[in-house]
Amino acid sequence: QVQLKESGPGLVQPSQTLSLTCTVSGFSLSSYSVHWVRHHSGKSLEWMGRMWSDGVTSYNSAFTSRLSISRDTSKSQVFLKMNSLQTEDTGTYYCARSYYYFGYYVMDAWGQGASVTVSS
Amino acid sequence: DIQMTQSPASLSASLGETISIGCLASEDISSHLAWYQQKPGKSPQLLIYGANSLQAGVPSRFSGSGSGTQYSLKISNMQPEDEGDYFCQQSHKFPWTFGGGTKLELK
Numbered sequence: 001q002v003q004l005k006e007s008g009p010g011l012v013q014p015s016q017t018l019s020l021t022c023t024v025s026g027f028s029l030s031s032y033s034v035h036w037v038r039h040h041s042g043k044s045l046e047w048m049g050r051m052w053s054d055g056v057t058s059y060n061s062a063f064t065s066r067l068s069i070s071r072d073t074s075k076s077q078v079f080l081k082m083n084s085l086q087t088e089d090t091g092t093y094y095c096a097r098s099y100y101y102f103g104y105y106v107m108d109a110w111g112q113g114a115s116v117t118v119s120s
Numbered sequence: 121d122i123q124m125t126q127s128p129a130s131l132s133a134s135l136g137e138t139i140s141i142g143c144l145a146s147e148d149i150s151s152h153l154a155w156y157q158q159k160p161g162k163s164p165q166l167l168i169y170g171a172n173s174l175q176a177g178v179p180s181r182f183s184g185s186g187s188g189t190q191y192s193l194k195i196s197n198m199q200p201e202d203e204g205d206y207f208c209q210q211s212h213k214f215p216w217t218f219g220g221g222t223k224l225e226l227k
Contacts, residue, residue: 035216045164045207047216060215094163104152104170105211110163 002026004034004095006114012085013120020114022078022095029053029071033098034078035107036069040091050098051078085118092116122146122210126219132227133198141222143208145189152212155184155193159204167206168193200226 008020022034035050049059049069057069068081078095092113098105123146133139143153151171156164166175168184171191181196195202203226208219 044220045209045218047209047218058214062215096164102170104173105154106166106169106175107154107209107211108166108169108175110165113163 002097002109004097004109004111006093006095006111008093008114008116010115011117011119012089014086014118016085017081017083018085018089018116020080020093020095020116022080022111024076024078024095024097027097029073029076029078031099034071035096035098036078036080037094037096037110038089038091039094039113040088048080048093087118090116090118121215122149122213122217124208124210124217124219126206126208126222128222129220130223130225132225133195134227135198135200137198137227138194138196139198139224140195141193141206141208141224143186143191143193143219145191145210145212148188149210149212151187152210153184153186153191154209154211155182156207156209157202157204158207164207195224198226202226 003025005023012018033052036048038046051069066082071078092115094113096107096110098107125144127142153171155168158164167178167182172184183194206222
């Protein structure tokens with residue numbers, strides 16, 4: 001059964017660094033990409049970046065140099081690190097799996113989300 | 121970045137009604153379009169990919185269509201469990217972008 005689960009601190013102080021872990025099961029990180037998507041309460045979803053199955057990363061330029069995604073395939077974990085957090089970074093952070101299928105990307109499985117509040 | 125404009129922002133439908141949600145891309149996205157349903161407190165669930173391919177396990181009353189810059193999601197025979205937020209998303213170019221969402225309620 002394919003599962004993804006985000007974990008990390010629910011509260012982060014302004015200007016500090018957010019560290020989240022996505023632990024996956026039921027599939028290999030060497031065969032699928034994992035994305036990070038943010039959802040601001042009451043607003044839409046925002047794609048942040050992804051870890052390709054070959055270990056290459058790509059990021060949304062909206063996060064400039066604040067964002068870093070890495071992985072540990074032996075532990076089936078993908079990590080998100082984002083520094084210089086501000087209150088507008090408050091939201092729910094999801095990791096999601098994707099694969100390429102007959103010419104289209106399919107983002108078919110999502111974690112339950114990690115709620116993050118940026119506040120002093 | 122490709123802008124995705126979704127309409128309407130909200131709608132209310134009666135049981136058994138057929139509704140349609142639209143998504144307009146700021147440039148041709150060549151059918152690299154997915155639709156998701158999200159219920160309160162839950163993660164998004166994939167409904168449609170490739171503009172018109174139904175994800176496994178999704179009821180056949182959901183269907184997608186469109187090409188170029190214009191796409192739509194149709195829900196036939198509205199059911200209570202169809203209440204929720206719906207998002208379109210393009211995967212033609214990075215960064216992937218989402219529409220603003222449509223809130224669907226049962227009348």
